[in-house]
Amino acid sequence: MSEEKKDFFVSDISLSYQYTAGNATTRFLNKVAEGKLVAQKCPKCSAVYVPPRGSCPRCGVATEEELELPDTGAVESFTIVHIPIPGNPIVPPYVSAMIRLDGADISFLHLIQEIDLADIRIGMRVQAVWKDKSDWGTTLENIKWFKPTGEDDVDPSVFKFKE
Amino acid sequence: MKDIYILAYAQNPIVADAKAANEVELIMPVVHQVFKQTGFTQNDIGFTCSGSCDYLQGAAFAFVEGLSAIQTNPPIKESHVEMDAAWALYESILKIQMGDAETALIYGFGKSSPGDLPFVSTLQTDPYYMSPLWPDKTSLAALQAQLLMNNGLLTKKDMYEALTQSISNAKNNPNALVTAMPSEDDYLSADYLSSPLSTYDCAPISDGASAMIIGTEEAAAKLGLQKIKISSVHHSIETSNFGARDLSTSESIIGLGKKINLKSFNLDFAELHTQFSYEIPFIRGLLDLGNIDINLSGGPLAGNVMMAAGLDSIGKSFELLKNSDFHNGLAHASSGPCLQQNMLVHLEKIND
Numbered sequence: 001m002s003e004e005k006k007d008f009f010v011s012d013i014s015l016s017y018q019y020t021a022g023n024a025t026t027r028f029l030n031k032v033a034e035g036k037l038v039a040q041k042c043p044k045c046s047a048v049y050v051p052p053r054g055s056c057p058r059c060g061v062a063t064e065e066e067l068e069l070p071d072t073g074a075v076e077s078f079t080i081v082h083i084p085i086p087g088n089p090i091v092p093p094y095v096s097a098m099i100r101l102d103g104a105d106i107s108f109l110h111l112i113q114e115i116d117l118a119d120i121r122i123g124m125r126v127q128a129v130w131k132d133k134s135d136w137g138t139t140l141e142n143i144k145w146f147k148p149t150g151e152d153d154v155d156p157s158v159f160k161f162k163e
Numbered sequence: 164m165k166d167i168y169i170l171a172y173a174q175n176p177i178v179a180d181a182k183a184a185n186e187v188e189l190i191m192p193v194v195h196q197v198f199k200q201t202g203f204t205q206n207d208i209g210f211t212c213s214g215s216c217d218y219l220q221g222a223a224f225a226f227v228e229g230l231s232a233i234q235t236n237p238p239i240k241e242s243h244v245e246m247d248a249a250w251a252l253y254e255s256i257l258k259i260q261m262g263d264a265e266t267a268l269i270y271g272f273g274k275s276s277p278g279d280l281p282f283v284s285t286l287q288t289d290p291y292y293m294s295p296l297w298p299d300k301t302s303l304a305a306l307q308a309q310l311l312m313n314n315g316l317l318t319k320k321d322m323y324e325a326l327t328q329s330i331s332n333a334k335n336n337p338n339a340l341v342t343a344m345p346s347e348d349d350y351l352s353a354d355y356l357s358s359p360l361s362t363y364d365c366a367p368i369s370d371g372a373s374a375m376i377i378g379t380e381e382a383a384a385k386l387g388l389q390k391i392k393i394s395s396v397h398h399s400i401e402t403s404n405f406g407a408r409d410l411s412t413s414e415s416i417i418g419l420g421k422k423i424n425l426k427s428f429n430l431d432f433a434e435l436h437t438q439f440s441y442e443i444p445f446i447r448g449l450l451d452l453g454n455i456d457i458n459l460s461g462g463p464l465a466g467n468v469m470m471a472a473g474l475d476s477i478g479k480s481f482e483l484l485k486n487s488d489f490h491n492g493l494a495h496a497s498s499g500p501c502l503q504q505n506m507l508v509h510l511e512k513i514n515d
Contacts, residue, residue: 011295013286017221018277022185053231055187060205060234062191 024054024063029138031068035130039104041065047105047162051140071128071143073101074154078112078120095120099146100159107159110140114147123153167259167393168383169510170266171200171376172478177340177466180276181370186220190232190272193374197268201376201386205234208376209264211241212255214248214271215470218286221278229272240264247271248373249436249473249496249506253398255377265379271471272372280368280469288500289403301365303500305357307410308441312359314411316448317441319359323350325443325457326363326464333461336479340466342367364440366467373471375478390513391481395423398506400499410501413449419507420450423493428509431489432456434476436496438463446495446502459483473497477508484512 021029024040028051031038040052040063047056049063056063078097095117098107112126126146136142173196175189198204205211211233217225226243235241240263244250248271255267275283281299288294311317326345333339345353345363353361383390399415399422401408433455437443443457458464460479463472473496480492490512498504 009295011297013294015218015221015278015283015286019221020181020183020185020277023183023188025185026183053187053228054185055191055231057231058234058236060191060194060232062188 022054024052027066028052032140032142033136033138035133035136035142037069037071037101038066039069039101041067045162048103049106050101050104051108067103069101069103071101071130072149073099073104073107073126073146074158075112075120075122075124075126076100076107076156076159077122080117080120093117097126097146099126105161108140110143111145112147113145119148121153123156125149125151125153165260166380167256167377168380169375169391169393169477169481170378170383170386170388171197172373172481173197173200173375174338174373174471174475174478175371176338177369177371177468179340179368179370181274184370186215186225186229186272186274186372187232189274189370189372190229190270190374193372194233194268194270197374197376203266203376205239205268208266208268209240210255210258210267211239212243212251212258212267212269214244214246214251214269214474215273216245216283216287218283219273219275219278219280219469229270232270233268246498247436247470247473247496248375249477249508250398250498252375252377252474252477253396253506256393256396259377259379266382267377268374269377269474270372270374271468271474273469273471274370275368275469276370284500293403293405298500299357300500301360302357303405304365304439304441305360307501308359308364308439310411311441311445316411317444319351321444322359322364322440323347325437326350326440329440329443329458329462329464332459333465336460336465338371338466339461340367340369341461342465360439360441366438366463366472367465369466369468371466371468371471373468373474373478375474375481389485390515391484392511392513393508394511395509396506397422398496398504400504403499403503405501408501408503413445413502413505415505416446416449416502416507419505423507423509425450425493425507425509428491428511430455430491430493432459432480432483433493433495434458434460434462434480434483436463436473436476438467438472438497440464442502450493473506477510480508480510484510
């Protein structure tokens with residue numbers, strides 16, 4: 001079998017890119033590196049976006065005005081992950097949740113810890129747990145996870161996107 | 164068939180490196196400009212179609228992000244082509260012809276600076292037999308140029324003349340990424356990227372975006388602008404198998420010239436989507452353009468935004484007809500290696 005004729009070959013597909021986040025998201029990430037969560041507001045409909053992409057897709061205009069939001073919010077949605085994902089250092093089971101920061105009109109994905117999995121619920125109040133300041137960079141990983149604050153839950157109707 | 168008119172066109176200044184700006188930030192200004200030119204808002208648009216290539220951004224479904232540049236609430240009728248936006252225009256024309264829309268917004272965008280464009284383009288070739296061999300865009304073009312030279316259809320002098328004419332014409336386009344005008348000695352002694360092409364023969368790496376609005380006669384009449392009509396548009400493609408193509412000619416381009424009846428009107432100029440210098444004399448010959456002015460805007464050799472440059476040929480023809488005494492313009496868009504796929508558009512100024 002060692003003289004078997006090869007009728008195929010392996011050709012790797014690999015390209016490298018210099019990724020850019022965009023001017024608006026770059027401003028956001030630079031603030032995250034200082035421990036601040038800076039949202040952007042639509043000049044037409046006043047929707048507040050965090051993380052901002054520099055535009056309001058509802059109105060098709062640029063979001064120039066910036067405002068700092070607190071690192072507290074509520075769980076808009078969540079899932080409990082039981083299956084390990086190759087390359088992911090987080091050991092299952094863990095919670096991935098859509099976090100709606102106070103004052104924001106969209107949510108973003110982050111982790112929730114310091115809670116029994118059975119107690120996670122939509123509307124639960126949470127607060128960011130930051131990494132040690134010396135480890136901060138231009139990434140939302142500066143926040144290790146969110147943890148429950150123990151405050152009363154919010155009514156899920158607050159998550160409705162404002163008209 | 165309905166008469167369809169170009170109502171507005173806008174192009175971002177073409178830059179070699181848009182730095183941190185992302186696609187949304189490149190698209191939004193041109194979309195706002197075409198709205199300003201027409202007085203339209205997104206609510207006046209019946210169909211929206213974009214052209215881009217996810218391999219340029221290096222992320223699957225990256226084109227969806229581009230939609231954040233336009234107003235999508237209330238929900239819009241929208242589509243996308245993984246091609247030059249000239250084909251987004253084509254899809255929009257079909258949509259209007261079918262009666263699904265009266266107006267359409269078209270945009271194309273590309274940021275080539277983050278990756279290695281000649282190899283990014285490789286991934287648009289046939290994925291089974293071609294792209295695993297990694298033939299880069301420049302080498303494939305060089306193959307065609309060399310063949311034309313071997314057949315006595317092309318000289319280095321032809322290429323030099325096409326290049327210098329393009330660079331000199333770039334002064335007509337304030338958005339052009341003006342490139343250096345080499346002396347003939349510099350040109351002839353330049354190192355080859357891939358023989359017989361040097362850097363001078365290749366369109367510069369460019370970042371940018373363009374947008375256009377088209378509409379029916381009724382929509383055009385309401386605006387009261389100079390009417391520029393899309394009198395004829397056709398496209399055709401040759402096989403992805405290089406071995407089955409005769410690269411010394413182009414069945415696609417010759418066939419399209421006949422289809423749009425190039426000989427039936429007095430052509431004033433042509434804007435060609437030529438990403439390599441040799442393609443200008445090549446297409447001039449294929450379409451028998453004589454000494455018609457080609458690429459008065461400078462064309463892609465003076466700025467070549469991938470996935471927008473074909474739409475730019477059409478947009479620049481529109482602008483030229485609007486702002487001159489010319490009556491008939493020919494615009495060309497292409498896609499794939501060695502001019503594999505082509506589109507020809509006959510634009511006509513209509514005097515009421």
